[in-house]
């Protein structure tokens with residue numbers, strides 16, 4: 001099963017407080033996607049739950065199809081210390 005899962009992350013717990021996640025239905029023609037908070041998934045499934053298993057077992061709320069792809073979305077946090085800084089051009 002093809003997945004565009006970043007290899008750096010293997011469990012739900014690794015995403016908590018780092019990302020929002022988008023779960024997108026794999027069925028052609030459906031295209032349903034849902035934004036989730038990894039903290040909610042970790043509460044339900046456990047922080048050590050493997051992402052690959054979670055994706056394989058989740059089902060679409062629109063078409064009922066099984067399987068989803070995962071996309072990570074960094075939270076919008078302007079006060080993050082590791083955020084890239086805007087460097088003004090100097091001429």
Ligand SMILES: [Zn+2]
Nearest residue numbers: 025030060063
């Ligand atoms: Zn679907």
